[in-house]
Amino acid sequence: MSIVVPAFNEQDCLRRLWIELETVVREEGSSFEVIFVDDGSTDGTWSIITDLSRTNPEVRGVRFSRNFGHQSALLAGLEHARGRAVITMDADLQHPPQLISEMIARWRRGVSIVSTRRLDREDVGFFKRLTAKLFYAMFSSLSETRIDHGKADFRLLDRRIVDLLLSMSEATLFLRGMVEWVGFSQEVIDFVPNPRVGGGRSRYTLRKMLVLALAGITSFSVTPLRLSFAIGVVTTLLSIAYAIFAVVSALQGQVVRAWTSVVCFFSFLFGVQFILTGVLSEYLAQSIVELKRRPRYIVSDSVDHISPD
Ligand code: UDP
Ligand code: MG
DSSP: OEEEEEEEEOTTHHHHHHHHHHHHHHTTEEEEEEEEEEEEETTTHHHHHHHHHHOOTTTTEEEEESSOEEEEEEHHHHHOOOSSSEEEOOOOSSSSSTHHHHHHHHHTTTTTEEEEEOOOOOTTTTHHHHHHHHHHHHHHHHHSOOOOOBBSEEEEEEEHHHHHHHOOOOOOOSSHOOOOOHOEEEEEEEEOOOOOOOOOOOOOOHHHHHHHHHHHHHOOOHHHHHHHHHHHHHHHHHHHHHHHHHHHHHHHHHHOOHHHHHHHHHHHHHHHHHHHHHHHHHHHHHHHHHHOOOOOOOHHHHHHHHSOO
């Protein structure tokens, strides 16, 4: 069993998380490893990981050369994991380690993906809940992949699924979508998230959330590009109707009061035009990123006691 934990400035959580994980997984009786992926932390996260691994051979650590983001950290964990199943979870104990036994039990019964669904708590900000709901509704209507808005990045993946994910070489990562895209039998466990341990705010800034949302849409749907064609057709038809109206009025000698109508018309068309260019640019930008084939993360250090088998 491999447990992958991305950590970005989580010095206050890791020791507690390790203690809870150790208790749960030892009871389970499987041999296991915990892979902490330090996503370019600027606090003491890495020294805690190296400390933990010095005293516990099950602890492995991978350190990024800078902050590459949660998705890249999850990917690095999956790439380094050696288990027959891999569990991914957050470092801040919002994902209760006690659920792991249930996840493993279901996996032993033959379920390839055991996902979890976060039940909303009132103290999760209204803004975050609303934007998440809106995003997943939009995502599901634009792409063929469906994602429930409560699905968390706390899940167990069978080795077969992990290998499939690793065979997908895209640079723009949206693992939530990739897991759904792969298919296979899946079971979902509901849980109530704990409050974040270690104080501080979510490491997911608004900016990081927006980048993730955009990556999700551009890498899972080309519908916006097709929509822009439909919008183009509609505005063209409207323009033709308007032109006919203008010509007929002119021929009848009732020239339309020009300035206001022209300003309204042009600003509307330019608005639409710029939105469509914006949509196109997003896809172009993503294509450039994909074409460059840069590594998806860079490891600067690692600690590992387990000899490769
Ligand atoms: N995280 C990361 N890199 C980042 C941001 C977050 O590895 O750039 C990790 C973070 O340490 C945590 C997990 O991703 O283990 C989820 O982050 P957080 O708990 O802050 O997000 P939230 O619970 O608000 O979704
Ligand atoms: Mg959290």
